[in-house]
Amino acid sequence: MSTTLEKYVREKLEKKEILLMTHVICGYPSFEDNYKELKIMAEAGVDLVELQFPFSEPSADGPLFVKANQISLENGTTVDQCFDFLEKISKEFPFKTMMMGYYNTAYKLGEEKYIERLKAAGAFGFILPDLPIEEAGPLHTFAEENDQAPIMLMTPTNTQERLNSIGSNAEGLVYAVARKGVTGKKTAMDDEVGEFLLRCREATDLPLGVGFGLSCKDDLDYLKGKADIAIIGTAALRAWEEGQEEGLRTFFKNLTA
Amino acid sequence: MGLFDFEDGKEGYYGEFGGSFLPEILTSTVNELRDCFYDCKDDPSFWNEFVELMHNYSGRPTPVTHLKNLSEKLGGAQIFAKREDLNHTGSHKVNNVMGQGLLCKRLGKTRVIAETGAGQHGFATATMSARMGFDCTIYMGAVDVARQRPNVFWMENLGATVVAVEDGQKTLKDAINECLRDWVTNMSTTHYALGTACGPHPFPEIVSYFQRIIGVEARDQFKALTGKLPDKVFACVGGGSNAMGLFQGFIEDDGVELVASEAGGSGPGLGQHAARLAYDDATIGVAQGYKTYFIQNDDGNMQDTHSVAAGLDYVGVSPILAHLKKTGRVRFEAATDKEVSETLRLVMSTEGLIPALESTHGFVAACREAATMDKSQSVLVNMSGRGDKDIFTVADALIDEHWKQFIRNKADEYDA
Ligand SMILES: Cc1ncc(COP(=O)(O)O)c(C=O)c1O
Numbered sequence: 222m223s224t225t226l227e228k229y230v231r232e233k234l235e236k237k238e239i240l241l242m243t244h245v246i247c248g249y250p251s252f253e254d255n256y257k258e259l260k261i262m263a264e265a266g267v268d269l270v271e272l273q274f275p276f277s278e279p280s281a282d283g284p285l286f287v288k289a290n291q292i293s294l295e296n297g298t299t300v301d302q303c304f305d306f307l308e309k310i311s312k313e314f315p316f317k318t319m320m321m322g323y324y325n326t327a328y329k330l331g332e333e334k335y336i337e338r339l340k341a342a343g344a345f346g347f348i349l350p351d352l353p354i355e356e357a358g359p360l361h362t363f364a365e366e367n368d369q370a371p372i373m374l375m376t377p378t379n380t381q382e383r384l385n386s387i388g389s390n391a392e393g394l395v396y397a398v399a400r401k402g403v404t405g406k407k408t409a410m411d412d413e414v415g416e417f418l419l420r421c422r423e424a425t426d427l428p429l430g431v432g433f434g435l436s437c438k439d440d441l442d443y444l445k446g447k448a449d450i451a452i453i454g455t456a457a458l459r460a461w462e463e464g465q466e467e468g469l470r471t472f473f474k475n476l477t478a
Numbered sequence: 479m480g481l482f483d484f485e486d487g488k489e490g491y492y493g494e495f496g497g498s499f500l501p502e503i504l505t506s507t508v509n510e511l512r513d514c515f516y517d518c519k520d521d522p523s524f525w526n527e528f529v530e531l532m533h534n535y536s537g538r539p540t541p542v543t544h545l546k547n548l549s550e551k552l553g554g555a556q557i558f559a560k561r562e563d564l565n566h567t568g569s570h571k572v573n574n575v576m577g578q579g580l581l582c583k584r585l586g587k588t589r590v591i592a593e594t595g596a597g598q599h600g601f602a603t604a605t606m607s608a609r610m611g612f613d614c615t616i617y618m619g620a621v622d623v624a625r626q627r628p629n630v631f632w633m634e635n636l637g638a639t640v641v642a643v644e645d646g647q648k649t650l651k652d653a654i655n656e657c658l659r660d661w662v663t664n665m666s667t668t669h670y671a672l673g674t675a676c677g678p679h680p681f682p683e684i685v686s687y688f689q690r691i692i693g694v695e696a697r698d699q700f701k702a703l704t705g706k707l708p709d710k711v712f713a714c715v716g717g718g719s720n721a722m723g724l725f726q727g728f729i730e731d732d733g734v735e736l737v738a739s740e741a742g743g744s745g746p747g748l749g750q751h752a753a754r755l756a757y758d759d760a761t762i763g764v765a766q767g768y769k770t771y772f773i774q775n776d777d778g779n780m781q782d783t784h785s786v787a788a789g790l791d792y793v794g795v796s797p798i799l800a801h802l803k804k805t806g807r808v809r810f811e812a813a814t815d816k817e818v819s820e821t822l823r824l825v826m827s828t829e830g831l832i833p834a835l836e837s838t839h840g841f842v843a844a845c846r847e848a849a850t851m852d853k854s855q856s857v858l859v860n861m862s863g864r865g866d867k868d869i870f871t872v873a874d875a876l877i878d879e880h881w882k883q884f885i886r887n888k889a890d891e892y893d894a
Contacts, residue, residue: 277646277779278765280655281501281662287645300777324499325764329778351499351767376503378665383505401503402663 226345226370226393229317230428230449233268238445241477242269242430244321244454248298249275249289252306257466258457263314265473269430269450271348272310274303274322281323281350283405285455285462300326304342311343319346319372327352327360336363346370346393354390361390372396375424377417388425394450397421399433405455408434410443418447438476481729481798482683490679493804495797498678500658500767507665512680514585519687528577532691535576535609536566540692542699542858547828548845555709555851557844559831559861560696560724567602569834569863570692570720575602575671577688579610582669589613589668591660593653595622595716596789596836597629598863599673604638606671614638617656619649622788628867647782650716650792654766674717675796678767682798686722692860693727700858710735710847713860714839715810716752716789718796720862725808735809738799739843741785742812748773752783754795755803756812770797786815786871787835789863813842819875821845822865834863835871 233240243262245255259270275293279286311318320339327335327349339347346369352360357371364371370393375384377400388395397418399408408414414431421429431444432452441451453476460472481492490496500508518524532538541564545557562570575592582590590612594600600616607614616633620642623630633640646652654677661670672681675689700708711728713721715738728734743751746759752773754760760771763778773793774780785791802808813821818835821842825831833841837860844859851857865872873881 275779277774278651278655280658280766283659291646294779323765325774325778328764329761329774329776350501351764353499353502353505356497356499374502376501376505378503378506380506387502398503401665403659 224345224370224393225368226317227427229345230269230394234428234449237268239441239448240268240450241266242271242432242450242452243267243457244271244273244452246273246286246289246293246458247275247303247306248293248296250292251296252302254461255306256310258461258469259310259314261466261469261473263316265477267316269319270310270316271319271321272303272307274300274320274326276323276326279323281403283403283455285458286404289458300330304338307344308342318344319348320344321348324349324352332360333363336360336367336369339369340367344369346372348372348374348396350374354386357390365392370394374398375421377401377413381420381423384420384424388427391425391427394428394430395421395425396452397429397431397448399431399435402433404433406434407436410440415447438478441476490683492682492798492801495770495800496679496682497769498767499764499769500678501662503662504665507661508678508680510585511581511669514581515680515684518581518584524580528580528688529691531576531580532573536572537564538691539695539699540564542696542703544703545829548825549848551824551828552845552849554853555848555855555857556853557848558700558703558708558856558858560692560858562692562720562860562862563833563837563864567598567605568866569598569602570689570723570860571599571673571863572602572605573691573723574673574685574688574719575599575606578669578671578684579606579612581684582612582671583610585669587612587667587669589615589664590671591615591617591657591668592671592673593650593657594618594673595650595653595791596787596834597622597626597633597867598789598834600633600638600640601629603671603673604633604636607638608636615660616640617643617653617660619643619647619652621648622650622653625871626788626867627870649783649788651766651780651794658767674719675722675798676717676766676768676770676794682768682796685719686726686798689719689723690726692720692723693725696724696858697727704856707731707734708858709733709851709855710737710857712737712739712840712844712857714739714790714836714862715795715799716741716792716836717794718799720860722796722798724860729807736802736807737843737847738808738810739839740810740812741787741790741839742814742817743784743786745814749782750784751812752785752791752793753812754793755800755810766794768794768797770794770800786818786875787839789834789836790839811843813839817842822872823876831861832865833861834865835868837862838865
């Protein structure tokens, strides 16, 4: 049985060649600013949003996101506040939302409660990059019962066999990581990425999102026909840092021109 | 069943602790490391190669010394020390590092990265890299760079690049995060030589495997010296590598009690210490790739730790030791900063030994308990490293006016 998230993506894809998914870190610079960012993203036609719950050990993130996690926590951001905010934006905006974060947030809450709270807040999935398939069994069972899609990452260093296992454990959509490294650095969209995406396609029938280092319209154009969703992370936060609301609006205008 | 005979589907687990929680991009690298390590472990000539290297390069076997004066002064059990301070580079860290250097060669990698707290692991890694011909980058929290300058000096002069990590608490845990970030980028050329019995599987097992040389030697030496086994064995615990090293030699000896000593800092209370298992402030969580007790809040975010010893100032603890505590095989105690400076003075003045601040935590627990034991009993404490590197910190703790004047004069000299 396919998840609501998958159905939503497929419906959208009937009208749009490539969907847009964006990333916001809760409480950085502040929840008010997050709200402003999300409003601009909604206006720009963003289809999916991953809301990152800040964590003290963001070891898969690059410098800008590390700083954002840290400052958000220093400002006192709590998990409760993140769920409240998730609920608010899931209600108010047309895009669908997912939680993104590190596994300890779910573990400390209790896996069952974590999933229940995601559902109650109106999310449709979650991304926990430090939870490998070997450890994900019980959480995925709760997720399935509550229509929360566990979004799994496929990476260029994986063997085809491993990609296939990830594919068979995934729901909703698959997040293809375009390159090695942490978030934040630009990725050259070239044959290497194209070949990797073909390998991902072989491993799953789910919609395919591509993220890590996407920053401009050319990247999106390259991905059309090769993937279903372009995932924009650091580039949007950088646009906000450099030019606030105007900067972010311009960024999306250029991206979707 | 041995600690490392994992049940089906529970590879890398010690009871409920351990596992491997890493970004997917590292899966193939970690699998490659694990396979290479298991090949080596199954090959008897590998252990011999390692032991020979340690004999030739690091002065092993390190002796066990009877601390007669200290024992007499305390009036209880006979105290013995396993002298890991006599290793090349001055601590037990070199055991694991040379072993991982051999692994790195077998993996065909050309670059090594490592985190370091006290700087001992970084120093040992820089030494190994110089000897074996690897490029070397050491990540070290900016706070630790500031308090362990002598080790930074040697690492840099041995050819390593030392990166001061400015994120988070700017200590050991942040250096580990930075290593993981480097590794997810450069894994094809780079081996991550993790320095303690923590982190994702197979690191706790690999590090324990090489450090086991301490316990293997110590058991034989102790028996040769005294004709029996010690009643209690003590070791300090940062991540847990020197403790796992010594404890493995005695783990099958039911009559030998194993006692771990953590950093009590300024005493119980979140933010005051780094005692994950001796005090009640830590809870189970998953971070830095593994499941164990962490000093964290209810949201699962790590909290500040404190210790006078940089090498013990860490939020997590070896999953193997968390398990051995749970099964009752290892007892956990804590030593406060204050006790550490008192005991350091005592050991220096009675025995002419200068244990590292980290190692002194083991001595605190050993002295405390030896004093209440019978003269016919004996205890063995791991002197995991020597204290020269701590001269700045110790001089401060002992409020040494002559040292301060020396530093002032030096500063004037540089300014002139
Ligand atoms: C001399 C010495 N002893 C002990 C430790 C603590 O580490 P572990 O618990 O891994 O032995 C350190 C760490 O830097 C150290 O330098």
